[in-house]
Amino acid sequence: MSAVGTEVDTHDDHHHGPARGIGRWLFTTNHKDIGTLYLFFSLIMFLIGGSMALLIRAELFQPGLQLIEPGFFNQMTTLHGLIMVFGAVMPAFVGLANWMIPIMIGAPDMALPRMNNWSFWILPFAFAMLLSSLFMEGGAPNFGWTFYAPLSTTYAPPSVTYFVFGVHMMGISSIMGAINIIATITNMRAPGMTWMKLPLFVWTWLITAFLLLAVMPVLAGVVTMVLTDVHFGTSFFNAAGGGDPVLFQHVFWFFGHPEVYIMILPAFGIVSHIIPTFARKPLFGYASMVYATASIAVLSFTVWAHHMFTVGIPLAGELFFMYATMAIAVPTGVKVFNWMATMWRGSITFETPMLFALAFVVLFTIGGLSGLMLAIAPSDFQYHDTYFVVAHFHYVLVPGAVFGIMAGVYFWLPKWTGHVLDERAGRRHFWLSFIGVNLTFFPMHFIGLAGMPRRIPDYALQFADFNMVASIGAFLFGFSQLLFVWNVISNIRKGRQATDQVWEGAQGLEWELSSPPPYHSFSEPPKVN
Amino acid sequence: MASALAFVAALALACMPAVVSGAWEVNLDPGVTEISRAIFDLHMTIFWICVAIACLVFGVMLWAAYFHRKSRGAVAKHFHENTFLEILWTLIPIGILVLMAVPATATLIKIYDPRDAELDVLVTGYQWRWRYQYLDQELDYFSNMSTPMEQVTNQAAKGENYLLEVDRPLVLPVGKKIRFLLTSNDVIHSWWVPAIAVKQDAIPGFVNEAWTVIDKPGIYRGQCAELCGQNHAFMPIVLDVREEEEFAAWLSEAQAEAAAAGQESTREWTMDELMARGEEVYNTNCAACHQVTGAGVPPVFPALVGSPVVTGDIAAHEAIVLQGKAGTAMQSFASQLSAADLAAVITYERNAWGNNTGDLIQPSAIAEKLSNATGGE
Numbered sequence: 092m093s094a095v096g097t098e099v100d101t102h103d104d105h106h107h108g109p110a111r112g113i114g115r116w117l118f119t120t121n122h123k124d125i126g127t128l129y130l131f132f133s134l135i136m137f138l139i140g141g142s143m144a145l146l147i148r149a150e151l152f153q154p155g156l157q158l159i160e161p162g163f164f165n166q167m168t169t170l171h172g173l174i175m176v177f178g179a180v181m182p183a184f185v186g187l188a189n190w191m192i193p194i195m196i197g198a199p200d201m202a203l204p205r206m207n208n209w210s211f212w213i214l215p216f217a218f219a220m221l222l223s224s225l226f227m228e229g230g231a232p233n234f235g236w237t238f239y240a241p242l243s244t245t246y247a248p249p250s251v252t253y254f255v256f257g258v259h260m261m262g263i264s265s266i267m268g269a270i271n272i273i274a275t276i277t278n279m280r281a282p283g284m285t286w287m288k289l290p291l292f293v294w295t296w297l298i299t300a301f302l303l304l305a306v307m308p309v310l311a312g313v314v315t316m317v318l319t320d321v322h323f324g325t326s327f328f329n330a331a332g333g334g335d336p337v338l339f340q341h342v343f344w345f346f347g348h349p350e351v352y353i354m355i356l357p358a359f360g361i362v363s364h365i366i367p368t369f370a371r372k373p374l375f376g377y378a379s380m381v382y383a384t385a386s387i388a389v390l391s392f393t394v395w396a397h398h399m400f401t402v403g404i405p406l407a408g409e410l411f412f413m414y415a416t417m418a419i420a421v422p423t424g425v426k427v428f429n430w431m432a433t434m435w436r437g438s439i440t441f442e443t444p445m446l447f448a449l450a451f452v453v454l455f456t457i458g459g460l461s462g463l464m465l466a467i468a469p470s471d472f473q474y475h476d477t478y479f480v481v482a483h484f485h486y487v488l489v490p491g492a493v494f495g496i497m498a499g500v501y502f503w504l505p506k507w508t509g510h511v512l513d514e515r516a517g518r519r520h521f522w523l524s525f526i527g528v529n530l531t532f533f534p535m536h537f538i539g540l541a542g543m544p545r546r547i548p549d550y551a552l553q554f555a556d557f558n559m560v561a562s563i564g565a566f567l568f569g570f571s572q573l574l575f576v577w578n579v580i581s582n583i584r585k586g587r588q589a590t591d592q593v594w595e596g597a598q599g600l601e602w603e604l605s606s607p608p609p610y611h612s613f614s615e616p617p618k619v620n
Numbered sequence: 621m622a623s624a625l626a627f628v629a630a631l632a633l634a635c636m637p638a639v640v641s642g643a644w645e646v647n648l649d650p651g652v653t654e655i656s657r658a659i660f661d662l663h664m665t666i667f668w669i670c671v672a673i674a675c676l677v678f679g680v681m682l683w684a685a686y687f688h689r690k691s692r693g694a695v696a697k698h699f700h701e702n703t704f705l706e707i708l709w710t711l712i713p714i715g716i717l718v719l720m721a722v723p724a725t726a727t728l729i730k731i732y733d734p735r736d737a738e739l740d741v742l743v744t745g746y747q748w749r750w751r752y753q754y755l756d757q758e759l760d761y762f763s764n765m766s767t768p769m770e771q772v773t774n775q776a777a778k779g780e781n782y783l784l785e786v787d788r789p790l791v792l793p794v795g796k797k798i799r800f801l802l803t804s805n806d807v808i809h810s811w812w813v814p815a816i817a818v819k820q821d822a823i824p825g826f827v828n829e830a831w832t833v834i835d836k837p838g839i840y841r842g843q844c845a846e847l848c849g850q851n852h853a854f855m856p857i858v859l860d861v862r863e864e865e866e867f868a869a870w871l872s873e874a875q876a877e878a879a880a881a882g883q884e885s886t887r888e889w890t891m892d893e894l895m896a897r898g899e900e901v902y903n904t905n906c907a908a909c910h911q912v913t914g915a916g917v918p919p920v921f922p923a924l925v926g927s928p929v930v931t932g933d934i935a936a937h938e939a940i941v942l943q944g945k946a947g948t949a950m951q952s953f954a955s956q957l958s959a960a961d962l963a964a965v966i967t968y969e970r971n972a973w974g975n976n977t978g979d980l981i982q983p984s985a986i987a988e989k990l991s992n993a994t995g996g997e
Binding site for chain 1: 644645646647648649658659662663666667670673674677678680681684685688689690691694695696697698699700701702705706709710713714717720721724725727728729731732747771772773774778780781782783784806807808810812814817818819820821823824825826828829842843844845846847848849850851852853854917918919920948949
């Protein structure tokens with residue numbers, strides 16, 4: 092994306108272009124540059140976290156310990172989770188927000204450009220710190236990305252301290268990103284861009300930003316409690332000192348459940364742009380989409396203990412959290428039905444972004460339905476902490492969040508680079524990913540129901556066959572992502588000139604700018620009618 | 621694309637012979653208790669409702685994707701809302717959810733009734749084994765995984781119950797209401813036996829409750845379900861469910877054995893006896909952290925080879941084994957092992973792997989220390 096807007100606005104000499112050299116990226120306050128930085132950072136993290144997943148799947152290819160020690164296996168599952176959640180998915184969405192929100196609402200840039208630079212540049216340091224723990228005595232964090240106490244306190248390796256500070260830095264970055272997005276959307280909309288005219292990606296991100304503001308401080312709180320339990324003799328989570336290990340889980344999941352929606356709501360927004368574009372028909376039920384997103388966000392604060400059905404919650408508590416969790420299915424269903432109705436009687440074509448968006452709807456729905464099964468507390472006693480759960484959240488996060496991000500990247504890439512997408516290459520990547528992802532995660536439903544616990548480096552023989560299938564699928568999926576890297580890089584380097592509208596059915600301010608857009612766009616606010 | 625699929629299928633098939641068992645198990649086991657069957661039925665009900673919803677949604681999408689394609693000459697309509705439809709597809713899911721909630725609530729209420737238990741078993745999770753205490757029968761023992769490490773490291777062929785076998789299973793009577801009280805000695809574990817649909821977390825400092833009535837004698841296997849450290853995969857649970865008379869016979873025999881083991885500490889032991897017993901005890905209880913070679917995994921699990929504690933003052937060594945070390949993973953073994961086992965393992969550590977201190981500790985000496993400690997309370 093380095094080709095962005097360098098030659099395009101030479102006619103307008105008071106709009107200076109980007110600085111030259113590395114300084115452009117270090118000191119930039121331009122939302123497009125920062126968006127690009129976030130996206131590349133996220134891509135690198137996706138590849139690192141993915142390599143860890145492949146190591147895990149390689150070990151699980153057959154029963155027995157072949158490649159790695161159980162202790163290192165736990166480090167891999169922990170880092171894989173942390174990197175994918177905080178390093179790949181979240182920064183990718185922030186990158187897309189940086190690129191798209193200002194040009195969707197007709198703003199010249201983000202509201203707080205210097206803070207924008209800072210919130211990005213914290214991240215490489217946070218992850219360098221986290222990853223450096225791999226080389227420390229005692230190894231990297233090995234207590235799972237959910238870091239349940241006391242495994243993460245009394246029984247933790249010394250690197251837990253680096254983990255705590257790393258998470259603090261990621262949290263600061265996310266909070267600043269969220270503040271920036273809220274400030275931009277509330278203050279910098281072009282005249283006439285009223286709330287109920289906001290593009291859905293902007294709406295879903297606004298709601299996501301409020302979720303981030305609400306829960307990242309809770310995460311910061313819980314890691315600080317871990318830190319003081321480890322170093323300063325407190326006993327928040329130590330029963331022997333009057334504390335309670337279950338308190339940890341309540342605080343963690345009060346952050347953790349809204350976090351799940353932080354990772355999916357912006358993808359809902361992206362898909363709500365792509366399906367109307369390629370169905371050549373306006374989005375069905377715009378208002379109900381907005382209300383459904385807001386209801387999901389509000390409900391997400393009331394369901395956290397469904398992650399804890401087996402910790403010994405009283406009957407009334409189990410019932411409350413079961414009902415609240417089931418209730419989330421209603422607004423989620425509304426969204427799926429709206430996408431379905433948007434396709435109905437449209438004039439549909441299947442370019443790469445549309446393929447990813449449709450796979451998103453189908454596979455996310457599968458993940459949503461297994462989520463509904465998990466919400467049923469009595470059956471959850473059998474599903475909890477098995478591969479059924481692993482299958483569920485990977486369906487929501489990989490063909491959910493990750494496919495959503497990839498759909499968005501393919502959708503907007505021609506706008507960013509000015510180069511038409513190579514459809515053949517895009518489709519090849521799509522089909523290999525689609526087959527790979529299902530081959531990896533669908534069998535996990537089966538081994539979970541058959542009784543295989545999650546987070547184990549070795550398993551009983553009856554789980555062997557499906558594990559082998561899952562591992563083959565994982566390698567197919569993993570290596571297919573090299574095609575994604577190739578597609579993105581070759582699109583940046585060359586391609587036919589894209590039109591302003593790029594896609595035949597595309598609607599919105601961002602498609603009225605040139606492709607690529609000028610380095611500084613909408614210095615004069617556009618008129619929205 | 622077809623070629624890629626064919627390749628994957630061929631690769632998968634080619635690997636099949638390498639797999640020992642060919643069970644393509646895809647669903648929950650209905651189990652052997654009223655509750656496990658109720659949960660199974662509930663699971664299937666919800667599953668089929670989900671399948672129906674999925675078929676409907678995917679069916680409409682497929683229909684649109686096929687018939688409303690631009691390449692078939694479809695021209696886009698421009699409708700973008702329909703209040704009636706939108707209210708309908710909010711209300712119908714609510715109705716379906718209520719239908720799901722009714723049996724779910726009924727089953728949950730049934731599960732939450734631990735009253736009138738006829739047998740109480742205290743289950744305690746340790747890194748990485750389970751302890752079973754029959755509270756009114758004065759019987760108390762540990763259950764360790766019995767799969768040899770050679771099978772795990774692929775130096776021996778894997779047995780039928782690989783990773784799901786233990787030295788002493790939890791023996792239970794059929795048809796009686798059994799209450800489990802669950803707690804932990806260190807980190808959080810989760811005690812799970814799918815066939816009886818009991819999964820309950822074992823949490824240090826707290827006691828959880830669960831219960832079951834098992835209909836059918838048999839061997840039922842489960843595993844720890846909550847990540848509890850590096851050997852989380854290696855702490856299985858095995859239930860040996862027997863007819864009532866057989867259970868009673870087993871119980872009195874086990875009690876007699878326990879009493880006999882208590883006598884071991886009164887006699888004099890030779891170095892060879894202690895070393896032999898010590899190796900056994902060490903490999904079951906200590907090797908998970910300190911490794912079979914005594915090399916440990918520093919800094920979390922220190923090496924015992926040449927360690928100042930193990931080769932230095934014997935009283936300090938005894939103290940750390942008996943009382944554990946606060947703030948670390950080193951537990952107190954005073955209540956976990958018999959005096960004979962403790963004496964043997966300390967003797968073994970002081971003389972194995974080149975730690976040739978020549979020290980020998982008699983079980984009677986340890987027994988005295990243990991009784992002093994309890995007497996002092």
